Amino acid sequence: MVRIRGFGEDEIKALGREPGLVDMKALAKVLEDAWVQSMRERQAFPYWKGTFTKPVTKNHKISICTTCRDRLEDLMQTLPKNIKANSDYENLEFVVLDYNSREYDVGRWIQVGYPDLIESGRVVYLRTEEPQYFDMAHSRNVAFLAAAGEIVNNVDADNLLPQSNGIGFATFINKLANEQPEMAIFGKSKQLLRGRIGFYKREFIELLGGYDETNLKYYGADDSNILNRAWELGMKFMGYRSLFSGSVKSMKHGEDPYPVPWWESEAANRLISAATLIIKQFKANRGRMWGKAQLIDTFGRESKTGIQG
Amino acid sequence: MGKRNMPPGFIDTKALGTVLEKTWDKSMKERGGYPTWNGKFTKGVSENYKISLCTTCMDRLDDLKQTMPKNILDNINYPHVEFVLLDYNSKDGLDDWVRENLMEYIERRSLIYIRTEEPEFFDMSHSRNVAFLAASGDIVNNIDADGFCGKGYAEFINKCANEIPEKAIFAKSRQLLRGRMGLYRGEFIELLGGYSEELKAYGHDDADLLHRAWELGFIMMPFSRHGDFVGIIKQHVKHQEGNYEKPWWVTEGENRLLSYANVICKRLKANEGRVWGKAKLVKNFGEEIEVGVQG
Numbered sequence: 001m002v003r004i005r006g007f008g009e010d011e012i013k014a015l016g017r018e019p020g021l022v023d024m025k026a027l028a029k030v031l032e033d034a035w036v037q038s039m040r041e042r043q044a045f046p047y048w049k050g051t052f053t054k055p056v057t058k059n060h061k062i063s064i065c066t067t068c069r070d071r072l073e074d075l076m077q078t079l080p081k082n083i084k085a086n087s088d089y090e091n092l093e094f095v096v097l098d099y100n101s102r103e104y105d106v107g108r109w110i111q112v113g114y115p116d117l118i119e120s121g122r123v124v125y126l127r128t129e130e131p132q133y134f135d136m137a138h139s140r141n142v143a144f145l146a147a148a149g150e151i152v153n154n155v156d157a158d159n160l161l162p163q164s165n166g167i168g169f170a171t172f173i174n175k176l177a178n179e180q181p182e183m184a185i186f187g188k189s190k191q192l193l194r195g196r197i198g199f200y201k202r203e204f205i206e207l208l209g210g211y212d213e214t215n216l217k218y219y220g221a222d223d224s225n226i227l228n229r230a231w232e233l234g235m236k237f238m239g240y241r242s243l244f245s246g247s248v249k250s251m252k253h254g255e256d257p258y259p260v261p262w263w264e265s266e267a268a269n270r271l272i273s274a275a276t277l278i279i280k281q282f283k284a285n286r287g288r289m290w291g292k293a294q295l296i297d298t299f300g301r302e303s304k305t306g307i308q309g
Numbered sequence: 310m311g312k313r314n315m316p317p318g319f320i321d322t323k324a325l326g327t328v329l330e331k332t333w334d335k336s337m338k339e340r341g342g343y344p345t346w347n348g349k350f351t352k353g354v355s356e357n358y359k360i361s362l363c364t365t366c367m368d369r370l371d372d373l374k375q376t377m378p379k380n381i382l383d384n385i386n387y388p389h390v391e392f393v394l395l396d397y398n399s400k401d402g403l404d405d406w407v408r409e410n411l412m413e414y415i416e417r418r419s420l421i422y423i424r425t426e427e428p429e430f431f432d433m434s435h436s437r438n439v440a441f442l443a444a445s446g447d448i449v450n451n452i453d454a455d456g457f458c459g460k461g462y463a464e465f466i467n468k469c470a471n472e473i474p475e476k477a478i479f480a481k482s483r484q485l486l487r488g489r490m491g492l493y494r495g496e497f498i499e500l501l502g503g504y505s506e507e508l509k510a511y512g513h514d515d516a517d518l519l520h521r522a523w524e525l526g527f528i529m530m531p532f533s534r535h536g537d538f539v540g541i542i543k544q545h546v547k548h549q550e551g552n553y554e555k556p557w558w559v560t561e562g563e564n565r566l567l568s569y570a571n572v573i574c575k576r577l578k579a580n581e582g583r584v585w586g587k588a589k590l591v592k593n594f595g596e597e598i599e600v601g602v603q604g
Contacts (some may be wrong), residue, residue, distance in 0.1 A: 019339040019340055020336040020337065020339040020340035021336070022332055022333070022336050022573050024573060024574060027328075027329065027332060027573065030325070030328060031325060031570075034320050034325060035320070038318040038319070038320050039318065041317035041318040042317055042318035044318070213582065214507065214582065214583070215507075268574035268575075268576075271570050271573065271574055272567075272570045272571060272574055272576070274570075275566050275567050275570035276567065278320050278322060278325065278566060279322060279562075279563035279566055279567055280563075287506065287583050287584075288582045288583035288584075289582070289583075290582075
């Protein structure tokens with residue numbers, strides 16, 4: 001049984017920046033500690049030990065998904081390199097979700113730069129004009145639902161995917177998938193995801209119910225929440241640690257417009273995320289339509305995404 | 310099973326909920342406390358609000374037989390009262406009993422009897438949402454199936470509403486709601502987004518709604534000191550078993566934890582992004598209607 005660390009009078013008093021203000025981050029830590037202790041008692045953090053034991057017999061279709069809003073400068077530095085570094089894997093698509101960029105014409109840049117890759121389906125550009133603010137959980141859900149891959153992977157707009165040991169990121173993910181053909185979490189490392197997380201798309205939808213749009217708003221805790229739910233459901237963490245790592249110089253939290261400061265939504269999301277984990281809500285978005293968007297591609301074709309949870 | 314015998318990894322949600330509750334309570338007190346009416350009437354009655362007294366039930370016919378006729382008779386003198394009885398898929402013959410005993414009130418349009426056959430288990434939040442949405446009153450009030458609301462309750466609520474014509478919480482008292490809570494229906498929908506359907510099955514549904522209302526600046530109008538508006542049947546069972554998938558104390562602990570997390574994070578309008586209070590109903594044994602609000 002997990003010992004509950006109290007959130008005592010002294011700690012509450014120490015918050016005192018303004019009357020009634022609650023330090024959601026400190027409170028979240030109390031809940032997170034309880035959950036981590038519980039997981040350890042249950043020995044429920046399954047992870048791959050790093051040794052391949054099975055040959056590659058299948059080439060999974062992989063989608064590398066990037067969501068962005070007015071982050072063309074980042075994308076211009078990362079996408080060309082990432083495309084090149086993954087040229088050794090054929091069954092791959094890069095999905096760029098333009099989440100209502102207003103200052104930059106991301107679509108035009110991709111259209112001019114990659115007409116052949118768009119034509120072949122190697123690069124897929126989709127734009128939605130509905131969202132007023134950036135929202136991590138919703139934007140990733142839309143990109144993953146729009147993707148055609150059996151495996152869907154998020155890669156942030158400022159993230160580079162350099163080759164490691166002579167192979168590209170997608171080739172490596174496929175190797176991992178051959179090693180763990182179901183219930184897999186493809187991630188960088190347990191401690192530091194940096195937006196690098198992937199799942200089998202079917203499991204992402206049917207078991208996880210996508211990123212949690214119900215409880216997580218705007219920025220923060222979106223990746224850790226889905227990772228922790230996946231762990232609770234018994235999925236195995238297939239970590240590639242420092243391999244394929246790199247990023248361009250970018251604001252840590254982007255300049256994406258949020259209606260509240262990023263640290264506020266992050267703290268609130270952490271608190272609610274920990275609460276939902278503790279009460280075992282492992283499938284998100286039950287009873288609501290999630291990943292819902294109207295999209296338009298570079299050819300002007302319209303499509304819709306959305307799943308009734 | 311006592312807590313000492315719980316399996317490895319068991320988390321006491323009640324204890325964690327208490328950590329959050331204490332924090333929120335302190336925060337509220339630092340911000341001036343819980344807005345509560347002082348109990349003094351200062352205005353005359355110039356408006357007669359339509360008041361819906363709503364009761365939801367699943368297999369509680371024995372309770373209803375004792376309470377429903379009495380509650381109706383005790384309040385029918387207020388000309389703008391409406392009783393709403395939601396039959397949440399009962400299988401104990403409630404239908405027949407209503408036909409035999411309450412048709413008079415249905416014909417007089419004092420009672421709306423609605424039945425849904427969809428739910429497998431009872432759900433506090435969803436059932437109350439359905440009843441409140443199906444009601445047509447300006448003010449919607451919940452009365453549990455085993456509760457008596459007393460003589461002249463509807464008239465008293467109208468007097469309260471004339472005193473505070475918006476953002477009012479009509480409730481028994483802060484300490485013990487006993488399911489007795491009412492709100493302006495428009496505010497219940499538009500400001501509060503209904504009872505939170507993220508809270509499952511049994512527990513903390515009323516408290517969650519109350520706390521969100523308080524955070525939104527609503528004023529509680531407690532009626533516990535204003536008359537005999539509280540009563541309960543002799544065979545009252547605090548936590549009804551049988552209609553839930555999980556033990557009541559499990560969902561109560563879970564709901565309480567999630568509720569306080571949400572309130573602390575100022576997620577005060579519930580059910581955003583989902584259709585809530587959704588149900589297909591048969592009204593007064595004939596008319597098929599659907600309720601539900603897109604949050």
